[in-house]
Amino acid sequence: MADLSRGRAAAHQLRRISVQTSAEWGRALRAHPRRLTAAIGSALLLSSAGAYALVEAQPQLPPRVTVATAFDAAVQAQTAALADTDQQFTQSTTVRRQDTVQQLLRRLGVTDPATVRQLGADARMRALVAAATSAQPVRAVVNTRGELLQLDATLPLPKDADPYAVAVWRELQVRPGADGALTLSTVERPMVVRTQLAAVPVRGALGAALAQSGVPAAVGDQLIKAFAPQIDLRRSLRKGDQVALVYQMQALDGRDMRPGRLLAAEVRSHGVVRQAVWFAARGEAKGAYYTPAGQGLEKAWASSPLPGAKITSPFGMRLHPVRGTREMHEGVDFAASIGTPVPSVAEGRVKFAGQQSGYGNVIKIAHPGGFETVYAHLSSFVVRAGQPVSEGQIIGKTGNTGTSSGPHLHFEFHAAGRLIDPLRMASYVPQGKPLPTGERAAFFAATAVMRTQLAQAAGSDEAVRLARVD
Ligand SMILES: [Zn+2]
Structure with a gap:
């Protein structure tokens, strides 16, 4: 005074x-x-x-x-x-790529050597600068002597965190303690998750249409990824197509801070309507997109264990290359140099992994729905009998073991105990990942609101229709 x-x-x-x-x-x-x-x-x-x-x-x-x-x-x-x-100044700046804590403090007007030393050595300050991903400004109050009186910064999400599942805003606060020394603390604030609906008329590029309708790019990315197993939305959409979205926004103090998860989407293109709703089954770490009827959008089966590999011997009757007799070839042979990683074509459980006469080193996998696949002449295994495997998981490496005329992968497909030509596998197996067993009721209960909201968004005539459901 x-x-x-x-x-x-x-x-x-x-x-x-x-x-x-x-x-x-x-x-x-x-x-x-x-x-x-x-x-x-x-x-x-x-x-x-x-x-x-x-x-x-x-x-x-x-x-x-x-x-x-x-x-x-x-x-x-x-x-x-x-x-x-x-006299005090409030300064603000954003973290730049290649920034150091010292550079950041200099831009904020902090020159007091003790402060620069203390904060420069602090792990949280260094993590803040190293992440360099937040567009949120770092705010500081400094006096004319270059001493820091207060600092507030938004902390990035932990690297392995699902950004759409964590609705917590984390801030780093630096304050002078009772003894005058600076203390650093992390403050977590729960965010409000809001649901937003949008109808997006496509006139040109999808990205531009989404941006024009105020849909965040991160939501657009989720949309493209959700439909990727069926259609490449970036290339296939044309003028006159329609996209409807139900997505979350994470808000703090009434302001939208971060885009959240895409909950449901509808794409009308060339008269074909495709829909997706997001659902996380009980006990599953990640959720997935399904049709409103509960059919997974993600492909459950790969088309081949070695897509693009040359077929050296097809399924059917043939002259055996080693024995020289006419006999049934029970699978397809893919050319592959020794040591090529072999993935399981679908989720299942290892039924057998070991040596078996003509097969050499062989892995047999039982899949839900009464299917079985066989991978033979391997050089090594990385799975054991009884072990569950997921689609795309590497189970072993190709080789030249057993009755084999050269390095290759022999692959078989069985449906309900019958041998089927592996090249016709796609017409036997489920198209999308099915709902986990016992999750049907939970799926329809959890997605009922999303389906209604999607219908609301899609039914709108307005260019953009936004509604908020808190
Ligand atoms: Zn073969």
């Missing part, structure tokens, strides 16, 4: 000076040499544009009057400058 009123008094004095003679000016300068010099400096700095304009407008005035007028125009600044070292 005392400082402030002193500052005000000094400011008044200056104001008087501005219309007084140069003799009085000199007296004032002698009485308050340091303060006045500082005030002149900052007043000139802060109002140099104004002062310049005055010089232009009133060229007949002597220079000293011009300077005094500049003081008048910056009374606020003078007051602050004269109140002096307790």
Whole structure:
């Protein structure tokens, strides 16, 4: 208080000076040499544009009057400058790529060596700078001595966190403690998750259409990924197609801060309607997209264990390359150099992994729905009998073991105990990943609201229709 009123008094004095003679000016300068010099400096700095304009407008005035007028125009600044070292500034900047903690602090006006040393060595400050992903500004309050009085920064999500599942806003706060030393703390604030509906008419590129409708890019990415097993939305959509979306936004203090999960989507293209709803089955770490009827959009079966590999011997009757007799070839042979990783074509359980006469090293996998696949002549295994495997999981490596005329993979497909040509596998197996057993009721209960919202969004005639459901 005392400082402030002193500052005000000094400011008044200056104001008087501005219309007084140069003799009085000199007296004032002698009485308050340091303060006045500082005030002149900052007043000139802060109002140099104004002062310049005055010089232009009133060229007949002597220079000293011009300077005094500049003081008048910056009374606020003078007051602050004269109140002096307790002046505080609020600064803000964003973390840049290749930033160091020191560089960040310098931009915020923090020059106090002890603070720079302490924060430069702090793991959380370093993590904040290293992530460099947040567009959120880092805010700081500093004084004229370059000392940090307060710092607030948004912390990035942990690397392995599902950004759409975690609705927590994490902030790093730096505050002076009772002893004057700075203390750092992480503050977590729960966010409000809102559901938003959008109808997006496609006129050109999908990305542009989504952006025009205010749909965040991260939601667009989820949309493209959800339908990727069926259709490449980036290339296939044309003018006149329609996209409807139900997605989440994560909000803090009534402001949308982060896009959340895409819950449901409908794509109308060339008269074909495709729909997707998101569902996480009990006990599953990740959710997936399904049709409203509960058919998974993700492909459950790969088309081949070695897609693109040359077929050296098809399924059916043939002259055996080693024995020279005419017999049934029970699978397909794929050319592959020794050591090529072999994935399971679908989710299942290893029924057998070992040596078996002509097969050499062989793995047999039982799949849900009464299917079985066989991978023979392997050089090595990485699975054991009884082990569950997922689609695409590497189970072994190709080789030349057993009755084999050269390095290759022999692959068989059995449906309900019958041998089937593996090239016709796709017409036997389920198209999409089925709902986990016993999850049908939970699926329909969990997705009922999404299906209604999707119908609402899709049924809208407006270019963009937004609704919020808290
Ligand atoms: Zn074969």
